[in-house]
Amino acid sequence: MKFTFVQTADAYRYAQMLAYSASTVTEYARRKGYRYESFLGLKRGAHPWQATFNRVFMLADLIERGVGGWVCYMDADAWIQDLDYDLEALFAEFGDAAAVFTPSGASDHWWDVNAGVFFVNLDHPDGVRLCQAWKDASLEKWDFIADKIDFPVGGPDDQSILHELLASEVAPRASIALTTRSEVNSQHAAFIRQHLRGDQAAFDKRVAFVREAAAAVLEQAGPPETGRDEAAWAVTEGLYHGLLGREPDQQGGETYYRLIRDVGLRSGVEAAAQSISQSPEFKARQA
Secondary structure, rough: OOEEEEEOOOOOOOHHHHHHHHHHHHHHHHHHHHHHHHOOOOOOOOOHHHHHHHHHHHHHHHHHHHOEEEEEEEEOEEEEOOOOOHHHHHHHHHHOOEEEEEEEEOOOOOOEEHHHEEEEEEEOHHHHHHHHHHHHHHOHHHHHHHOOOOOOOOOOOHHHHHHHHHOOOOOHHHHHHEEOOEEEOOOOOOEEEEEOOOOOOOOEEEEEHHHHHHHHHHHHHHOOOOOOHHHHHHHHHHHHHHHHHOOOOHHHHHHHHHHHHHHHHHHHHHHHHHHHHOOHHHHHOOO
16 A cells, blocks of 8 residues: 655744654654655645645645555644554555544534544545545635634634535545544554644643654654764754754754654755744743
């Protein structure tokens, strides 16, 4: 099976969280031979919260580029918990599905899913149809969304639009599979864990939680590799010296090194620099 993992965040608030969670996703993708893509900023709009729609436009971009297979979208507050997880074994039962979601638990409606982690099959016509309809419906509502400086109370947002599409069966119910929160979309999931806003209201504590969780996963993965990518490590050291005036610590340095190595210098440096510049240590140096 082909899998592509996708993450995104605005360039200011969630970029730091993404840098931590992405270190686990890129490591998992590297081990399994899967693809990984990320995007910082806004695909459309002017307000940071509108980065939530990035996933919609990124999926449309993948389709236009001819990318096939399964795409796993993960929010910035989601990370890979088990770097050895056999994803293909899990998906043996979902092979004919167009998409796989996890129920949000907020209601008994089957279409009330969590869009923070999901899988969509771009080799399935219903999967492609759902992604295209999601983009079209988002653009249709954009006049209402464009001027909102924060999440509009009661929507529309990307998840509420997705719910409407699923409920209307743009993609037939028979082609949509549901998995359980014991596998993804919870703090205790076996494969992909997520620290939702509802789990912890304070943003800085959410960032710390994801940082510590990602560090624990990488620590369990074993010591840092001996054959480093010299360019990626040199850039990591340069970021630490330039922004923090010190050598990289083992936890943070390894996180940013793996990110830069796996997503490329341009995107990796952008994400790492944004993350470090939002840290309390950096802000204290500027005071």
